[in-house]
Amino acid sequence: MLDSAAHNRLPAAPGVGYKPQHFAQITTDPGSVKWLEIHAENYMGDGGRPIAQLRHLSERFAMSVHGVGLSIGGEGPLDADHLTRLKHLVGWLNPASFSEHLAWSTHDSHFYNDLLPLPYTDTSLQRICDHIDELQDTIGRRMLLENPSSYLAFAESTWSEPEFLAEISRRTGCGLLLDVNNVFVSATNLDFSPQGYIDAFPLDEVGEVHLGGHDEDEDDHGHPLLIDSHGREVVDPVWALLDYTLAKSGPKPVLIEWDNDVPDWPVLEAEAARAATALERVPA
Amino acid sequence: MSVSQTEFTRAMMDAGQPVPDGLIDHHAKPAGRRFSVYRNNVAVSLTEAMHSAFPVTAKLLGKQNMDGLAGIYLRQHPPSSPLMMFYGEHFPAFLEGMEQLKHLGYLGDVARLELALRRAYHAADAAPIAPEPLGALTPDQLMNTRLTLAPAVQVICSPWPIHAIWRYNTEDGAPKPEPKAQDVLVTRPEFDSIPQVLPSGGAIWIRALMEGATIGEALEQAAAADETFDLGATLALLLQGGAITGLDSKG
Numbered sequence: 001m002l003d004s005a006a007h008n009r010l011p012a013a014p015g016v017g018y019k020p021q022h023f024a025q026i027t028t029d030p031g032s033v034k035w036l037e038i039h040a041e042n043y044m045g046d047g048g049r050p051i052a053q054l055r056h057l058s059e060r061f062a063m064s065v066h067g068v069g070l071s072i073g074g075e076g077p078l079d080a081d082h083l084t085r086l087k088h089l090v091g092w093l094n095p096a097s098f099s100e101h102l103a104w105s106t107h108d109s110h111f112y113n114d115l116l117p118l119p120y121t122d123t124s125l126q127r128i129c130d131h132i133d134e135l136q137d138t139i140g141r142r143m144l145l146e147n148p149s150s151y152l153a154f155a156e157s158t159w160s161e162p163e164f165l166a167e168i169s170r171r172t173g174c175g176l177l178l179d180v181n182n183v184f185v186s187a188t189n190l191d192f193s194p195q196g197y198i199d200a201f202p203l204d205e206v207g208e209v210h211l212g213g214h215d216e217d218e219d220d221h222g223h224p225l226l227i228d229s230h231g232r233e234v235v236d237p238v239w240a241l242l243d244y245t246l247a248k249s250g251p252k253p254v255l256i257e258w259d260n261d262v263p264d265w266p267v268l269e270a271e272a273a274r275a276a277t278a279l280e281r282v283p284a
Numbered sequence: 285m286s287v288s289q290t291e292f293t294r295a296m297m298d299a300g301q302p303v304p305d306g307l308i309d310h311h312a313k314p315a316g317r318r319f320s321v322y323r324n325n326v327a328v329s330l331t332e333a334m335h336s337a338f339p340v341t342a343k344l345l346g347k348q349n350m351d352g353l354a355g356i357y358l359r360q361h362p363p364s365s366p367l368m369m370f371y372g373e374h375f376p377a378f379l380e381g382m383e384q385l386k387h388l389g390y391l392g393d394v395a396r397l398e399l400a401l402r403r404a405y406h407a408a409d410a411a412p413i414a415p416e417p418l419g420a421l422t423p424d425q426l427m428n429t430r431l432t433l434a435p436a437v438q439v440i441c442s443p444w445p446i447h448a449i450w451r452y453n454t455e456d457g458a459p460k461p462e463p464k465a466q467d468v469l470v471t472r473p474e475f476d477s478i479p480q481v482l483p484s485g486g487a488i489w490i491r492a493l494m495e496g497a498t499i500g501e502a503l504e505q506a507a508a509a510d511e512t513f514d515l516g517a518t519l520a521l522l523l524q525g526g527a528i529t530g531l532d533s534k535g
Contacts, residue, residue: 045406069366
């Protein structure tokens with residue numbers, strides 16, 4: 001039974017990043033998975049199988065569109081062509097949610113296919129708010145902005161990340177996407193308390209939570225350097241940080257991201273089932 | 285000590301450049317190796333994109349050579365848009381420009397074929413016509429007919445056996461390529477792009493149709509290039525590929 005009204009918002013339940021190799025299982029037996037997220041840029045072709053699959057999935061699942069290419073933190077203006085493409089996709093798909101990153105990826109018309117870091121200053125704050133205003137005006141809806149994984153810091157930064165994100169949300173009205181793995185990665189790499197970060201985060205503005213796997217390396221001084229790779233299971237300390245977050249925030253839509261070395265469906269579904277268990281423990 | 289995105293990208297794309305001052309760790313020491321995460325992420329993600337975009341070219345080159353060439357290519361031609369599905373458009377010409385690959389003359393055209401297959405995969409949907417209305421036309425009417433082709437349709441002409449090379453590297457038991465020129469038609473009947481060898485003159489005929497010629501006008505061009513041109517066989521390839529989406533026989 002289709003209930004399109006139920007697809008207008010993401011449920012406070014597990015979702016997964018959609019991978020085409022899982023299409024058959026997702027459409028026959030999605031298990032714990034109640035909603036799906038796609039990367040916007042993979043669905044900007046003119047037609048063919050990707051668009052057909054997306055149309056089909058959107059009739060059955062609440063969808064989240066997650067942009068990875070707008071470069072909201074870029075020093076230059078937003079790419080007008082890309083804004084138009086985002087408007088078109090969000091327009092025809094009408095997803096439950098649209099999100100992007102506190103990062104940049106394009107400079108001088110070159111796209112670097114990675115989420116690059118930026119300093120947290122009054123100047124960058126103003127620029128990001130202007131870009132988010134422009135995006136929200138263009139697509140005609142509220143967006144969620146995601147906290148990054150950090151491997152280094154900028155000497156020039158004058159804001160803490162949670163305060164910076166809270167101020168962006170206050171000025172632009174955008175919501176936030178809290179990636180708990182990113183918090184754990186950044187906290188390990190830059191030696192701060194992940195619980196302290198969550199305590200400082202404006203949880204009322206959080207419309208979605210992300211979880212993913214990371215790799216382990218170390219820096220020049222032997223300090224742990226975690227890398228946000230989305231290529232394996234979520235580790236136990238990140239599950240514990242999810243519990244800590246949900247206990248404070250209440251139930252939220254929780255997404256498992258697994259983008260590299262994508263496993264067979266049962267492995268991914270088991271991660272979603274673990275998120276379902278975490279959500280069941282939270283009083284509504 | 286602010287770090288501009290110009291400085292950041294310059295250092296990121298050239299490991300010979302120093303890590304910009306102002307990037308630090310949690311003790312305010314220089315970021316050092318931490319910056320390499322970004323250098324690595326960009327190079328690895330774009331190299332992987334090239335492997336998945338050009339699997340046959342990569343197989344012909346071998347993984348190490350493909351990695352090395354992708355590393356040079358991604359610095360000469362970083363993506364110009366966030367649509368990675370179209371990344372690599374300059375790769376065929378880039379391969380042809382590499383002195384050390386001159387003995388593998390077919391590489392560029394094989395990469396061109398892979399690029400065409402990928403474009404066809406993402407091309408706009410278009411419903412093909414049924415063959416019956418074509419069959420019902422008198423010979424005169426047929427010659428005065430213009431055809432509309434699906435957005436996925438592309439033609440690649442090569443002095444090399446690119447279709448045979450592509451098949452040999454994607455299909456178990458496919459015959460070994462023999463030296464000969466091959467023109468290839470790319471269509472997408474439903475969701476999967478398909479390359480097919482065109483008969484001699486076929487590429488000229490289809491390209492003339494794409495430019496708005498009638499079947500008869502296109503036939504004259506194709507027959508002028510090759511008097512053995514087989515109109516029926518070429519038309520059948522288009523029909524099989526679901527490549528004809530419109531028919532205008534009003535002359």
